[in-house]
Structures are given as C-alpha cells and as structure tokens.
Amino acid sequence: xxxxxxxxxxxxxxxxxxxxxxxxxxxxxxxxxxxxxxxxxxxxxxxxxxxxxxxxxxxxxxxxxxxxxxxxxxxxxxxxxxxxxxxxxxxxxxxxxxxxxxxxxxxxxxxxxxxxxxxxxxxxxxxxxxxxxxxxxxxxxxxxxxxxxxxxxxxxxxxxxxxxxxxxxxxxxxxxxxxxxxxxxxxxxxxxxxxxxxxxxxxxxxxxxxxxxxxxxxxxxxxxxxxxxxxxxxxxxxxxxxxxxxxxxxxxxxxxxxxxxxxxxxxxxxxxxxxxxxxxxxxxxxxxxxxxxxxxxxxxxxxx
Numbered sequence: 152x153x154x155x156x157x158x159x160x161x162x163x164x165x166x167x168x169x170x171x172x173x174x175x176x177x178x179x180x181x182x183x184x185x186x187x188x189x190x191x192x193x194x195x196x197x198x199x200x201x202x203x204x205x206x207x208x209x210x211x212x213x214x215x216x217x218x219x220x221x222x223x224x225x226x227x228x229x230x231x232x233x234x235x236x237x238x239x240x241x242x243x244x245x246x247x248x249x250x251x252x253x254x255x256x257x258x259x260x261x262x263x264x265x266x267x268x269x270x271x272x273x274x275x276x277x278x279x280x281x282x283x284x285x286x287x288x289x290x291x292x293x294x295x296x297x298x299x300x301x302x303x304x305x306x307x308x309x310x311x312x313x314x315x316x317x318x319x320x321x322x323x324x325x326x327x328x329x330x331x332x333x334x335x336x337x338x339x340x341x342x343x344x345x346x347x348x349x350x351x352x353x354x355x356x357x358x359x360x361x362x363x364x365x366x367x368x369x370x371x372x373x374x375x376x377x378x379x380x381x382x383x384x385x386x387x388x389x390x391x392x393x394x395x396x397x398x399x400x401x402x403x404x405x406x407x408x409x410x411x412x413x414x415x416x417x418x419x420x421x422x423x424x425x426x427x428x429x430x431x432x433x434x435x436x437x438x439x440x441x442x443x444x445x446x447x448x449x450x451x452x453x454x455x
Contacts, residue, residue, distance in 0.1 A: 155423050157318045158225035162438025164230055165309060168237055168304050174245035176302035183401075187309065188242055189359040190286075191235050193256040197279065200260045205323065206267045217322075219329055226321040245430040248362035256355055263351075270331050271368035274341050278348035278411070279325040282306060284320035284418065287313035291426035294433060314430045321418040331432045342412050344427045376448045390423045 177184035202225050213220045242249050263275060288314075290297060290313045298306045336347045410416055 153173050156220065156419065157319045159227065159322070159425060159437065160315075160438075161223060161226045161440065162311070162315070163440040164232065164438045166234055166237070166304050166307050166311075168241050170370040171238075171241045172302045172338055173241050173243075175402055176305045177256070179300040179323055181328060185303075185360075185363050186259070186356075188246050188249060189252055189363065191238055191242065192246075192252040193355060194235040195232045196253065196257045196260055198235075200264070200272070201276045201280065201323070202228050203298055204269070204272040205326055208273060208326055208330045212213060212326070212352055214329065215324055217329055220319070220322050221326060224296040224319045227319055231315065234308060234312075235236075238305075248359060248361075252355065252359040255358060259351055270327075270340070271344055273323065273327050273331070274344035275348055277341065279352070280316070280320060280346070281408070281411050281418070282348070282352060282403075283316045283405055287298055287316040287320075288407065288421070288423055288426070289404060291317065291423070291430060294426075295400040295432060298433070300319075301427045303442075305436070307437070310430055310434070314427050317423060324418060338414050399434055 175181075175184075177187070205221055205224065209218070209221060212221065239249060239253070263272065267275070292310060293308060296311065327341065328337070331340070340435070407421060410421070
C-alpha cells in the first residue's frame, strides 16, 4: 500500500455551465484550449473503462483500506464522467472535431476490453492514471494563472478534476500490485503496457489535432470577443497554430512520466498534497456534500 495517501474525498459536483463559453474559454492560450477540449472528449469513455477495470478485481481485495479507496476512486471517476459529459455538450456548439474524438476513443477502448485480459486492462488504467496525475500536477502548480485565463466554469471543472486525480493517483497501481504482484513479470507487464498506453494516447491526440487543425489556424482572437460564424456554420474560432508536441512538452513533466518505469515507483514519492490544500483555500467548500444537503433542505423548507 501507498505509504502517504491523500484523503480521497467524495464531492457532490454540479458545475454551472449555463453561461459557459463554447469557444475561447481560455483567454491566453488557444492551443492549450484545444488540448484540454480533446482530452475532455475522451474522459467519459475513459473513466468508464477505468471503473470497469478496477471493479473486475474488487472481489480479490483483502485490504479494507484499499477496498475503501477503490470505492472512493469509483465515486470520483463517475463524477468526472458526468461533469465532462455536461461540459462536452457546451463544447459541441463549437468543437466539430469533439464527437469524432469521442468516437475514436470509444472504439480503441472497446477493442482493448475485447482483446486484453483483465490484468492488462488494469495496467492500462494505471498507465493512463499516471498521465492524468502528471497533467494535474502541472495544472495545480499554475492555479492562479489558469483561473485568471479561463472562463470560470472551465477553471472550476479542470482544477477540481486535477485535485481528484491527485488524491487517487495511487489507487490503480496499489490495486494492480495487490492482485497482480510486484515481481519481475508484473513489473515488465506494467511498463510494457505504459508504452502501449502512450502510443494509444498519442494516436488519439494526433488524429484529434488533425481534425481540429482547420479550426485552429490564423490569428488569435482578442480575449472575450465573440466568434463570427458564417450562415449555417459552427462557432469555430480562429486561433494560433496548435502544436501537439509543444503542448505536450509543456504539460507533461518528462521526469515524472519516466519515473513510472522504475521498478520501485510509488506515485506518492512525488508528494504534492500541498497543491490540494492550496486549491481548497481557493475553492472553499467546493463539492461539500453536507453543505449541499443542508442547502437543499433549507430550500425545501422555504417552498413548503
């Protein structure tokens, strides 16, 4: 088990996307916006894949703490899928490439479920969770700048998601080692699957980038200005040229990524719990289930 796990919190989240921008939600970096949009479209099907992968091993868990962490992981991932589906409905108004990316991710993960054994599906979940926790670390270290640049609903969505990816970043790997093991074969299997996961991720992002490219050429629109779609067209915005390699170089900490290939790798060797605390200070009470329940009760009493 992980020596220093963060507390995995079950938050009740329902972000208000009513006034959210479908285009230009990141005022400073249109290329980063495209990247976040692309991965947002992969999340609903990806989260479902992770949940199914861990559920297939739940009956083999003998550690009560790990069992509880897996249940909390499932709760958080279910909430992520729900909120990204709602976010993607907003993005659909501008991102014509989005639904195609979602279908591609769905097809690839469907094939993975069919051809790979349960242990490989769990290893694949470990690998992708390492990707997301690496992205999360980058984002949480730049909270202030991201909040300043992003439309509030998107700032709330991505920073909350980053926090929870950090909180549960060790769960899949702990489960993998609990049911598959820590020996040489389990290690070689884990790192081989990371190579596979990296190729799958890059393939999705590369194809998604090609689909998005016709809508990411030209000069960057001024922050806050509205798109000017032609008759019958979507709200697709001009933006500066999107470079997948450039964005990945910035968002993926190479040392953190490569650390996964160490035999003794532990996610909490990179202890960034202080970033979670920093977020909690900025978003006090975010997703507080008790507070939400109390507010709902108060509303019901007012209406009675």
